[in-house]
Amino acid sequence: MSTAISFEHVSKTFAVDGREFEALRDVNLSVERGDVYGIVGYSGAGKSTLLRTVNALERPTSGRVVVDGRDVTALNGRDLSAVRQRIGMIFQQFNLLQSRNVYQNVAYPLKLAGLPKAEILDRVEELLEFVGLSDKALQYPRRLSGGQKQRVGIARALASRPDILISDEATSALDPQTTGEVLDLLRRVNREYGVTILLVTHEMDVVRSIANKVAVMQDGEVVEHGTVYDVFANPTHPTSRRFVSSVVAHEAPASALARIRTVHTGRLVRIHVGDRESNDPFLSRIARTHGVDFNVVYGGVSELQSRLFGTLTVELLGADVDVDAAIRDLAEVAEVAELSGPRELEAVDA
Amino acid sequence: MPETDLSTLLPKIWDAFLETLIMVTGAFVAAAVLGVLLGLVVYATRPGNLLANSAVFNAINAVINVVRPVPFIIVAVALIPVTRLVMGTSIGPIAAIFPLALVASVAIARIAESNLVAVDPGVIEAGAAMGARPWRVLFTIVIPEALGPLTLGLTYIFVALVDATAVAGVIGGGGLGDLAMTYGYQRFDWVTMFIVIAVLITIVQLAQFAGNRVARLVLHEGR
Numbered sequence: 001m002s003t004a005i006s007f008e009h010v011s012k013t014f015a016v017d018g019r020e021f022e023a024l025r026d027v028n029l030s031v032e033r034g035d036v037y038g039i040v041g042y043s044g045a046g047k048s049t050l051l052r053t054v055n056a057l058e059r060p061t062s063g064r065v066v067v068d069g070r071d072v073t074a075l076n077g078r079d080l081s082a083v084r085q086r087i088g089m090i091f092q093q094f095n096l097l098q099s100r101n102v103y104q105n106v107a108y109p110l111k112l113a114g115l116p117k118a119e120i121l122d123r124v125e126e127l128l129e130f131v132g133l134s135d136k137a138l139q140y141p142r143r144l145s146g147g148q149k150q151r152v153g154i155a156r157a158l159a160s161r162p163d164i165l166i167s168d169e170a171t172s173a174l175d176p177q178t179t180g181e182v183l184d185l186l187r188r189v190n191r192e193y194g195v196t197i198l199l200v201t202h203e204m205d206v207v208r209s210i211a212n213k214v215a216v217m218q219d220g221e222v223v224e225h226g227t228v229y230d231v232f233a234n235p236t237h238p239t240s241r242r243f244v245s246s247v248v249a250h251e252a253p254a255s256a257l258a259r260i261r262t263v264h265t266g267r268l269v270r271i272h273v274g275d276r277e278s279n280d281p282f283l284s285r286i287a288r289t290h291g292v293d294f295n296v297v298y299g300g301v302s303e304l305q306s307r308l309f310g311t312l313t314v315e316l317l318g319a320d321v322d323v324d325a326a327i328r329d330l331a332e333v334a335e336v337a338e339l340s341g342p343r344e345l346e347a348v349d350a
Numbered sequence: 351m352p353e354t355d356l357s358t359l360l361p362k363i364w365d366a367f368l369e370t371l372i373m374v375t376g377a378f379v380a381a382a383v384l385g386v387l388l389g390l391v392v393y394a395t396r397p398g399n400l401l402a403n404s405a406v407f408n409a410i411n412a413v414i415n416v417v418r419p420v421p422f423i424i425v426a427v428a429l430i431p432v433t434r435l436v437m438g439t440s441i442g443p444i445a446a447i448f449p450l451a452l453v454a455s456v457a458i459a460r461i462a463e464s465n466l467v468a469v470d471p472g473v474i475e476a477g478a479a480m481g482a483r484p485w486r487v488l489f490t491i492v493i494p495e496a497l498g499p500l501t502l503g504l505t506y507i508f509v510a511l512v513d514a515t516a517v518a519g520v521i522g523g524g525g526l527g528d529l530a531m532t533y534g535y536q537r538f539d540w541v542t543m544f545i546v547i548a549v550l551i552t553i554v555q556l557a558q559f560a561g562n563r564v565a566r567l568v569l570h571e572g573r
Contacts, residue, residue, distance in 0.1 A: 055479055077483075084481035095476035099494040101570070108490075109480045140570040156480075 003066075004164055004196040005031040005054055010063035012049055012220075023049045024060065025220040031213075033163075036190050036197045038207035038228070040243055041217035047200040050217070054166050054198065055087045056080055068163065085113060088157030088195070092169035094149040096141040102128070102152050103137040109159045127155040131185060147178035154185055158193065165189060167199035171206055179203075183210050204247040208232065208304065216240040232302075233274060233309035234335075250311035252298040257313075257339070260297050264315040267323055268297070271314060272335040275307040282333040283314070290326040292318035313339070359542055362529065367549060369443040370525035373515045374553075376443075377450035378508050384451070385458025385507075386500070388414075390493075392459060393466040400484035410459075417456045423517050425449055430521075446523030450514055454507050461503035465496040498569035505561025509554050526550055 012024040023046045031037045039047045052058035053065045056072045064071050072083055096105050106127055110120045128134045131151040141149055150170060157165055167186070171179040187210050189195050201207065207214050207228060215225035216239055223237040232248060235241040245251060251270065252260065260268075271283075287294050294314050301310030316323045330336045388410060394400055395407040417425065426449040433448045434440040469492050477487040516527020526546050534543025 057475060057479060081481040081483055084479060087479075089476070089479040091472060091476065093470075093472050095470070095472040097473060097476075097491060097495065098470075099497065099568075099570070108477075112480060112482055112486070142570075160480075 002033050003030050004033045006066045008064045010060045013061045022220050027222055029215055031198055033196050035213055036211045038211035038214045039200045039217060040204060040207055045217040046220040047217045048168055051166050051168055051200045055084050085160050086162050088162040088165040090153045090157050090167045090170045092172050094153045096149055096152055098141055101138050101140050105152055106155045106159055113160050131155045146174050147181055150182050165195050165197045169201055186210055204243045208247055229304050229307055232304055248302055250300040252313055264297050266315045266317045268339040269314050269327060270337045271312045273310045286326050286329045290322045292316050292322050292326045366526045366529040370515050372443045373446050373450060373525055374511045376447040377454055377511055380451040381454030381458050382504055385455040386462045388459035389462025392463045414456045414459055422453055422514050425453055426521050441522040443524050446518035450518055454511055458507055462500055465499045466492055469495045498565055501565040501568050505558060508557045512553055
């Protein structure tokens with residue numbers, strides 16, 4: 001696999017009211033061809049700024065952004081224009097031309113590329129068919145729903161057959177149902193046309209449903225990145241953990257733990273389970289070996305990219321030495337962490 | 351109060367109507383061309399825009415700001431020598447076109463500029479992202495997107511010109527306003543005055559109706 005986009009030591013400083021603001025701090029990421037790469041973060045984390053360096057709508061203060069082997073930070077004029085035509089972009093507010101109908105909106109980049117009229121006609125027809133809006137060709141954007149507008153945006157972004165599509169919160173203005181439709185469409189764009197997608201979102205659900213890789217940003221820095229499976233199954237940075245817990249509720253929040261504690265006064269352990277390759281009944285086997293009883297008090301298992309992962313919170317009942325031994329054995333099979341005092345419980349959810 | 355004789359009055363009103371029409375349309379066409387161009391230049395030379403040039407930007411702004419707050423009658427009087435130079439005469443509807451066009455141009459320049467500035471920056475950015483160069487963005491995105499509100503602004507100026515011709519009439523332009531002033535105000539001929547007012551209202555109504563229709567067409571609100 002070759003690299004489609006690489007960010008190399010990208011930093012960006014804005015001057016706001018005479019004060020310097022670091023929007024990006026030494027960002028290093030690489031997006032491979034065929035990836036659907038999600039960048040998540042809260043607002044102000046710098047994710048949109050990072051995205052916009054890909055087509056040089058934003059220029060880094062230092063560092064390079066290499067797209068298809070070309071350093072776009074160094075490009076200007078005609079060369080920049082040519083590179084931008086190879087990168088499709090979709091927006092949160094769709095940004096369709098209100099003075100042009102659907103057909104003319106999708107045709108705009110093709111006219112820019114100087115295609116003959118007949119070819120434009122064929123291509124636009126094909127694109128509208130692909131996004132399911134053939135019957136809306138002569139409508140003006142103001143008459144379309146949000147989901148339809150974004151589909152026009154996608155058709156327009158794909159018009160010049162780009163290798164890369166960048167998406168700036170493309171589903172953030174849409175309701176959940178329409179979001180699902182647009183994400184399905186993006187998935188098809190990736191699979192059927194082989195377009196590499198880099199998308200920015202604050203919704204972890206979007207990442208879970210279409211991305212294969214994810215980077216978590218905070219205060220202009222990438223605090224964690226990796227495959228979606230790894231980050232979801234095992235987030236290490238607190239911000240990543242918060243994002244993951246927004247869509248995957250495998251770990252009990254403080255309120256639930258407090259409630260659990262009123263009944264389950266024994267020792268609690270949290271067991272992370274990955275995609276398993278055998279049906280070894282490790283929990284009951286280890287409990288039996290050490291003469292320990294157990295209660296599953298909280299937990300969940302999810303599927304991501306055809307792999308399972310989950311977390312169980314388990315109460316172990318027995319003599320301290322036996323429970324210690326059981327925890328040691330469990331640690332050989334899965335990742336185990338003991339939740340002891342109330343102080344730690346608070347820290348877990350902080 | 352003098353008797354009103356319709357057989358002599360109606361031709362007079364017709365002549366005045368034609369004079370007004372000449373002044374308004376002449377000034378409007380000239381001002382629309384000049385004003386929109388001026389507005390485009392102000393927009394394009396605005397700091398940060400594609401022809402950013404603070405000298406030109408400030409100079410045109412200064413001209414606009416000098417002309418706009420001065421009452422039209424004073425502009426018209428002050429310009430009499432220039433009008434004579436440019437139009438060959440300072441009397442009559444043709445001569446009046448000059449000061450009317452000048453005042454209307456600066457007003458249109460401001461309207462056009464604000465319509466252009468108001469174009470959604472997201473759409474301009476989308477154009478840039480698609481690889482359109484700045485000039486292309488200006489002519490194929492910014493101007494078309496601003497056209498709807500601009501049409502309404504131009505209609506507003508057309509109506510304001512009808513109003514201004516009355517003042518131009520007083521200083522020798524002729525037209526309906528002049529007729530209303532000389533018969534209605536100076537001779538207390540209310541009939542003439544009311545007929546003239548009715549004609550003026552009709553012109554304004556028709557202009558506004560036409561302007562709204564054009565704006566709807568440009569904005570594609572029919573579909």
